[in-house]
Amino acid sequence: MPSVVVEKLQISFPLYHGQSRSLKRHLGRSLSGINGNSPTAHLAQDARERVVVEVLRGIDFTLRPGDRLGLIGGNGAGKTTLLRALAGIYEPVGGRVRIEGTLGTLLDSSLGMNPELSGQENIRLRGLYSGLSRAQTAAVERDVEEFAELGSYMKMPIKAYSSGMSVRLAFGLATAIAPQVLLMDEWFMAGDGAFRNKARKRLEDIVGKAEIMVLSSHMPEVMREWCTRVLWLENGLVKMDGKPDDVLSAYLAPKPAL
Amino acid sequence: MADNLSHSPVLEFAPQRGIGRVTAAWADLRAGLKLFPLAFALGWLDIKMRYRGSMLGPFWLTLSTAVMVAALGVIYSKLFHMDLPRYLPFLSLSIVLWGFISTIAIDAATVFTQSASQFHSMRTPASLPVLRVIVRNVLTLLHNAVVIVAVFAIFHVWPHQSWSLLVSLPLWIADSFAGVLLIGMLGARFRDIPPIIVSVLQVFFFVTPVIWKPDLIYLGRQYLLLDPFYPILEIVRAPLLGGSVRPSIWFAAITQAFVLWGIAAVFFCRMRARITYWI
Numbered sequence: 001m002p003s004v005v006v007e008k009l010q011i012s013f014p015l016y017h018g019q020s021r022s023l024k025r026h027l028g029r030s031l032s033g034i035n036g037n038s039p040t041a042h043l044a045q046d047a048r049e050r051v052v053v054e055v056l057r058g059i060d061f062t063l064r065p066g067d068r069l070g071l072i073g074g075n076g077a078g079k080t081t082l083l084r085a086l087a088g089i090y091e092p093v094g095g096r097v098r099i100e101g102t103l104g105t106l107l108d109s110s111l112g113m114n115p116e117l118s119g120q121e122n123i124r125l126r127g128l129y130s131g132l133s134r135a136q137t138a139a140v141e142r143d144v145e146e147f148a149e150l151g152s153y154m155k156m157p158i159k160a161y162s163s164g165m166s167v168r169l170a171f172g173l174a175t176a177i178a179p180q181v182l183l184m185d186e187w188f189m190a191g192d193g194a195f196r197n198k199a200r201k202r203l204e205d206i207v208g209k210a211e212i213m214v215l216s217s218h219m220p221e222v223m224r225e226w227c228t229r230v231l232w233l234e235n236g237l238v239k240m241d242g243k244p245d246d247v248l249s250a251y252l253a254p255k256p257a258l
Numbered sequence: 259m260a261d262n263l264s265h266s267p268v269l270e271f272a273p274q275r276g277i278g279r280v281t282a283a284w285a286d287l288r289a290g291l292k293l294f295p296l297a298f299a300l301g302w303l304d305i306k307m308r309y310r311g312s313m314l315g316p317f318w319l320t321l322s323t324a325v326m327v328a329a330l331g332v333i334y335s336k337l338f339h340m341d342l343p344r345y346l347p348f349l350s351l352s353i354v355l356w357g358f359i360s361t362i363a364i365d366a367a368t369v370f371t372q373s374a375s376q377f378h379s380m381r382t383p384a385s386l387p388v389l390r391v392i393v394r395n396v397l398t399l400l401h402n403a404v405v406i407v408a409v410f411a412i413f414h415v416w417p418h419q420s421w422s423l424l425v426s427l428p429l430w431i432a433d434s435f436a437g438v439l440l441i442g443m444l445g446a447r448f449r450d451i452p453p454i455i456v457s458v459l460q461v462f463f464f465v466t467p468v469i470w471k472p473d474l475i476y477l478g479r480q481y482l483l484l485d486p487f488y489p490i491l492e493i494v495r496a497p498l499l500g501g502s503v504r505p506s507i508w509f510a511a512i513t514q515a516f517v518l519w520g521i522a523a524v525f526f527c528r529m530r531a532r533i534t535y536w537i
Contacts, residue, residue, distance in 0.1 A: 013535060088271050088381040091531040096272040103269065108379035116307050125303075128296035129380075 002101030002180040002211045004063040004086065010094035011078075011085050015051040055081045057236040058095065063212050070227035070244065071216040072251055077233040079216040083107055083183050086214060101211065104179025115159040119150055119169050122158065126173055144172040147202065164195065171199055175206045182210035186217040220248045279527040286530055290385025297386055301393030319401040327353055327405055334469055343413045348471060350409040351495055354402040356468045359487060360459045362395045366438040367445035367452040374537040384526075384533055388438045392431065419497040426493045426511075433490060433515050436522035443529050446536045462487055483510040490514065 055078045063069055071079045084090050085097060087105045113122045123144055127137030145154055148168040150161075158166055207213055207226065217223060223230055223244050230247040232240040240247045274282055290297070309315045330353065331346040338345070370377070373387045409415075445451035463469075466487045472479065482488045489511035496503045 084378070085271070088269055089378060089534050091271050091534075092273055094273060097270070099269040100267075102267060103381075105380045108375065112376035112379035112382075114303075117303060121303065125296060125299060128299055129293065131292075 002065055003098075004061075004100075004181060004212055004214070005098040006059055006061050006086070006095070007097075008095035009056055009059040009082075009085060009092055009097060010054070011056040011081055011090050012052045012054040012093050015053055055236055056085065059233075059236075059238055061231060061238070061241065063214070065211040066228070068207070068213045068226060068228045069215070070223040070230040071214065071233060072218070072220070072223060072230055072247070073233035073239075078236045079233055080107070080185060082233065083185060083214065083216055087183055099181055101180035104174075104177065104182045104210070106174045106182070106184045108185070113158060113170065113173075116157055118157055119144075119148075119154045119161075122169075123173055130177060132177075140173070140176045143176050144169065147172040147198075168195060171202075175202050178206050178209040180211050182207065182213045184213065184215045186215075186219070186222075220252060223248060274531070279530075283523070283527045283530050286383045286526075287385050289383040290389055293383065293386050294389060297389035298393050300390040302397060304390070304394045305397055316397075316401055319398055320404045323354060323357070323402045324405045324408075327409065330469065338470065338474070340471075347406075347409050347413050347415045348495075348499060349469060350406050351498060352468045352491070354399065354406055355491055355494060356463065356466075356487075357402065358395055358399045359491075360463070361398065362391060362434055362438060363441060363455050363459055364452070365391045365395065366441035367455045369438055369442035370446040370533050371537050377534050377537060384530055385435075385439070388435060388442060391438050392434050395434070396431075416500055417498045418500040419502060422493065422497045422503070426490075426497075429511065429515055430490065430494070433518055436515075436519045440518070440522040440525055443525055443533060446533055447529070466491065483507065486514060 059078075059082065061069070071082060073079055081090065083105075084107065085092060086099065087103065087107065088097070088099075089107075114125070117125070120141065123141050124137055127140060132140065148165070148171075150165060150169060153161060153165060158169070161169070213226075215222075215226060227244050230240075230242065230244045231238055232247050232251055240250055305316050305319075309318055312318060314321060327346070327350040331342065331349050334340075334349065335342045335345045369387050369391050370384070373382070376382050376387070441451065441455060445455075462485070466485050467474075467482065468491070472482060472488075472492070483506060489507050492507050493503050493511050496507075
């Protein structure tokens, strides 16, 4: 049975800004132990103050089939990082993530596609990644071609596409294969009016097939519509967890004046 | 409802220590090998893309190598006072093999940083881009091998002990894999690795008997065994040119391979999970 279990999840990024990423600093740090008066000793002291950004600081939740979880929070609250941690892109620094079921990720709008290659070639590569047979890949190709209405552009490099065209292609491709556990970032809800209506139908379809969905968004109306549960993240912690209406009204409530 | 509920895959992510790291690294390798068709397609597309729109396509590789070998061959045979029929087969083989080594080492330094968008959009085995670099370079090598075959045919050079290729070629692939993985991880963590690799390779191009024959020097020839590139080069080059390889060279090549694999394995177990944090 598909499930998502997250226990005390911690993710922190070492911040290698500027020089601290260079080998000189690193060697300087190890050499400083040998000679305290050398010029590198000074460098090393700087380097020791390595800044670590704690993006997630102990997140817990469990999802069962039928759950549609929305992640809400300001910029830098950790929504995207949490999605990536669920996808196994960032392995936990502390805690544990356990996912049962086939996993589908719609995180990055470029979907890891190569801009130099044509739409068709990118679809085939995606098919190889997912281990699809030739026939299955061809089916996906037809499906995406029909949805994205790219016509002869399918054989042109993606870098020649308008941004609308590349979103249509990415969206069509990402929604062609329905997983059991679906992770989505908010870019999916963007797009122009005509596309939105068309996308909506397709999205409803794939969300309906997925047994668990985790969606990150800034947009409360999207949450109300799609989610059965909302997690409000702030500074890497869960600030509130509950029914969409309860959490959203708290989230949207005017901040008390200081 | 999906019918594969009984055997749906389970993914578990947690910080690992000790043996857990080894099994995770092993799982990564297996996942990468399973995606070999993808790695192959990516590597082939890399080459195709570079020459998209050009008339000769990937055969530019062959042509530019041919020009290089011809030019260097004439100049150096004069400089080293060697006769062309003996020197040119040696040079063409050396240049092509060295070209493989140096390009793969330079590509390795950016192997992970260049696939950042792939790594950030879905879980990707670290071994996948490594295989892609190897495929790309092996295909380039095959294009260049045409020049070697042509030169050998012109000067009537016949390989000797060609069975040894059955050992030396897999050794090359395994060394490439370990080397790309190792340099790639260091390159993801430290951004000074790419220029360091370039300058180290430049030095070794002259130190290693690539364009000069090892029998040109008498003093200190045994130190050549410590050169990280000479033994591995010689075990392929000498038999193809119709000579034989001394056992000490085989021993050095195999020892170096084990050292390289060992270091790469230790680093990979320790750093695998951090790669996406670095790029």
